[in-house]
Amino acid sequence: MRRTAPDFTHLLAPGRIGPLTLPSRVIMPAMDMNVCHDGVIVEADVEHYVARAAGGAGMVITSASAVAFPVGATSMKEPGLSEDRFIPGLRALADAVHAAGSLLCVQATHHGKVARIDTLEGRPLLVPSAPQAAHDLSALRDNTPEELARMGAVTRGKSPTYHEATDDDIAWLIDQFVRAACRVMEAGADAIEIHCAHGYVLGGFLSRADNKRTDAWGGSLENRARLACEVIAAVRRAVGDRLAVLVRVAGEEYGEEGALSLAETVEAARLFEAAGADAIHVTGWGRNPFRDFLRGPLPNEVGAYRHSARAVRAAVGIPVIAVGRVLPEVGEEMIAGGDADFVAMGRQLLADPGLVDKLRAGRPESVRPCINCYVCVEQNFWDETPVCAVNPALGDEQAAVFLPVPSPRHVVVVGGGPAGMEVARISRERGHRVTLVEAGDRLGGSAWFSQLTTPPNGPLLSWQEHELERLGVVVRLGQQATPASIMALRPSTVVLATGASRGLPAVPGADLPHVQTGDTLRALLTGAGTAQGSRRMRWLGRAGRLTGLTSRPDLIRRATRTVLPVGKDVVVIGGSLVGLELAEFFAERGKSVTVLEAGAQLGLPMALPRRWHAVRRATDHGVHVERQATIEEITATTVRYTDPEGRSRTAPADLVVVASEVASGAPLADELTERGVAVEVVGDAAEVGYIQGAIHSAWRVARTL
Ligand SMILES: Cc1cc2nc3c(=O)[nH]c(=O)nc-3n(C[C@H](O)[C@H](O)[C@H](O)COP(=O)(O)O)c2cc1C
Ligand code: SF4
Structure with missing residues (x-):
């Protein structure tokens, strides 16, 4: 309607x-x-x-x-x-x-x-x-x-x-x-x-x-x-x-x-x-x-x-x-x-x-x-x-003046997060033919998931999607890009905006089923993919998907206030921007949350006033924070870590969310370059910089294409 x-x-x-x-x-x-x-x-x-x-x-x-x-x-x-x-x-x-x-x-x-x-x-x-x-x-x-x-x-x-x-x-x-x-x-x-x-x-x-x-x-x-x-x-x-x-x-x-x-x-x-x-x-x-x-x-x-x-x-x-x-x-x-x-x-x-x-x-x-x-x-x-x-x-x-290109070419953008959408938008504004390929079944990438904890990110994604439609960017969802599938599109330039990779800490127990990264947690909450998790959680994700609930961040936010079967105790490893926001998300839903941060500061790289606020809100919600904590081991029920004084401690954990171990990287870049195609990398794939980094790097690159 x-x-x-x-x-x-x-x-x-x-x-x-x-x-x-x-x-x-x-x-x-x-x-x-x-x-x-x-x-x-x-x-x-x-x-x-x-x-x-x-x-x-x-x-x-x-x-x-x-x-x-x-x-x-x-x-x-x-x-x-x-x-x-x-x-x-x-x-x-x-x-x-x-x-x-x-x-x-x-x-x-x-x-x-x-x-x-x-x-x-x-x-x-x-x-x-x-x-x-x-x-x-x-x-x-x-x-x-x-x-x-x-x-x-x-x-x-x-x-x-x-x-x-x-x-x-x-x-x-x-x-x-x-x-x-x-x-x-x-x-x-x-x-x-x-x-x-x-x-x-x-x-x-x-x-x-x-x-x-x-x-x-x-x-x-x-x-x-x-x-x-x-x-x-x-x-x-x-x-x-x-x-x-x-x-x-x-x-x-x-x-x-x-x-x-x-x-x-x-x-x-x-x-x-x-x-x-x-x-x-x-x-x-x-x-x-x-x-x-x-x-x-x-x-x-x-x-x-x-x-x-x-x-x-x-x-x-x-x-x-x-x-x-x-x-x-x-x-x-x-x-x-x-x-x-x-x-x-x-x-x-x-x-x-x-x-x-x-x-x-x-x-x-x-x-x-x-x-x-x-x-x-x-x-x-x-x-x-x-x-x-x-x-x-x-x-x-x-900088807001986008010069038209003298001879339009075919730009293929891989990845439909904020960086990919922004490159596609500007390239099309300048006159290129643009195809955007996204592996998931919706645009937004990890920023879509971030709306659960940071609702104002949502309207930005909607605006980008609207602009792509208005400008006539060809969007292909649900297509896992391979060098062969990209080359089949006959691109003049490929822009890789495939996001960061999210790994697990190199400690015993990191492969246990209750340990999630941002990617697997997203898959569980939105019912996408085959992420491991509790049976009830996977069932809920699938049911949500069938009823359409998981396509609406506001509904997920509301529904998870009533049902979030991840157990009582949550440990978030990494107290950066994402870790802190996830900690608040779980604490607001009645979970007992511990944040274990390796560094001395929390909330990086959030802008200062928001960072101060986020730390205070997390503490007000009862989140227990340990700075300068070194993770030693994850067991079925705890995370063991060493505190700054060198003492060994444990935090109870029914769910462990790893918000650290985020790294940039664009695995397709080398293979495509070898095939003789011009390749650019933007967003978290080039350098982890969240929305600001995504948009700014996209502008830098799209102006040169
Ligand atoms: C970068 C920045 C600088 C500001 N400088 C001033 C200022 O010089 N004088 C002032 O009265 N308010 C200043 N403000 C506050 C704004 O005038 C405004 O009251 C505030 O941003 C709230 O409105 P908003 O939510 O629409 O942004 C500043 C705000 C921003 C974002
Ligand atoms: S930098 Fe300031 S104006 Fe720009 S999106 Fe953030 S809060 Fe809004």
Whole structure:
């Protein structure tokens, strides 16, 4: 049955903010690109924003820009607003965004207690009150030494010192915002967003947890909101109605008692409106980034701040913008249902700059989805430019231009996982004839299985499949490729995307029937192949296959919560990305899980904030973790290992899942090369790199074919 295309009428309607009319209700929120040179906006910045403007975003907001640059800045690569020398770059950006049909808003801030440049240059951090307690930093245990070194290098290892703002500092700060707003206006931008969240200085004054003052700037909510209100009012006086004035505020701060509550934010929003704000942009903030980053500012949950936006909207008469993993369908629902007037889509627009136009063209299935992997924002921890796992053109828009080939050839792709599908898609876009051969009976490879533990991977595979169909790639499922069968297709080039091999540890007992690799576990859960396992498990797999249950990851996820006959005790060997996610999968289904990891860190190579979160979730689910464990033997009921102190230990095991021993390799490559055909290898077959590695290597190769 054909599904009716969703309707995005509300999302695509124009809307007003102060003096402005936005062509759609989708706004791109501030996201650091870290490409400016000493605060000056450069061409790569312009191209980045223009791609989103041209793709239909109603307004694009620049990354946080420092009103007193370099004072109060967190990077020398963020835009500066403190001198006239910054105006030409801003003007070029405003002109280009306007030419692309959108509007430009500049986010203005002083980074307060996270102003890394102040620490680097030996200045104390400007705060309402000196911090009283240090953050819990235990999550950093799962950073590699290299990652720790890169984070420390941003401030050259210097430790922060703090300065409680005096009345003079406060007057200076208000003046800096006003001067910055005048430059934004002079550059021809349309709006300024005053940042009053995420722990930056205005947000710090607003939060009870950061502001312990007893003067007119602390204490009651009105006093704590006073600085932001004075900034808003002073900016409003300076710019009149020549700029719209937006205010970004956290609906709630998470992770600490006594932090900013939604009731307080609602009250503050009323004060911001009275001070002259044209719109309130509702975000959220986890106060300890090492523990609560996935609650805010980059939430894991879809539509995470919907209830906050709704509460604020009920209290004010100006438009409300809601952010927080707003997917198109959810955004439409939110606007139609009165939760917000506008929605901001951050990572969605990093993953696909053309999102809004695709919705407008009635092609929502063509939108390349963000997989919520946090690879982009990880780069900000060490002051680098974001990288997108699914959109290698982020930061280099020219990379998204696929040149047509002068003389099309026949490209045969072996393997239908994300790497194979991506090579096939781009090769076909460029004009080649493409045949994709897949041994399994569905596309997606091991990434299909990963949806069981990581549901956002699913929409990416659906998008790729849809693109292959749209472009007319010939897909042959259920065909085990051999050199002879490939040569029979008469390829000009063969691209091997056959994935990684998953082996077993070289210890006694690794061949016992209750020991599974990722491949055999997948076969059991999806009823494919002839993997060994308990009789009940194999029977269930087969029954699921006959009823169609195993073709739907959501149904497998649900069904295995009720029935998962693998025994009570599960040992996962290897605590990397896959191991940790499998551990959580089994623990959520009531199993008693032990993870045995050979290294010192868990969750590699997950991007940092997600890794910290995954480790904590596994521990919250009661998963027992042993780092630096050496596996000695597997028996019918236990796994014996040596702990870092050299003691011999055992973990009970009805099921052993081996998530280590993953290796790249493309066994067909040599034979095909010997037969004189050009061969390329991509994805995990070339180097184990999961989805990011798959997509990026596919782009590199497909551009050269
Ligand atoms: C790479 C990256 C950098 C960000 N930098 C900023 C920033 O400079 N200022 C800000 O207020 N929020 C920043 N954010 C948060 C986003 O504006 C947005 O609130 C967040 O990503 C949640 O929206 P999303 O789920 O649609 O991505 C950043 C997000 C990302 C992914
Ligand atoms: S890197 Fe991951 S989280 Fe960030 S935009 Fe791309 S897909 Fe989304």
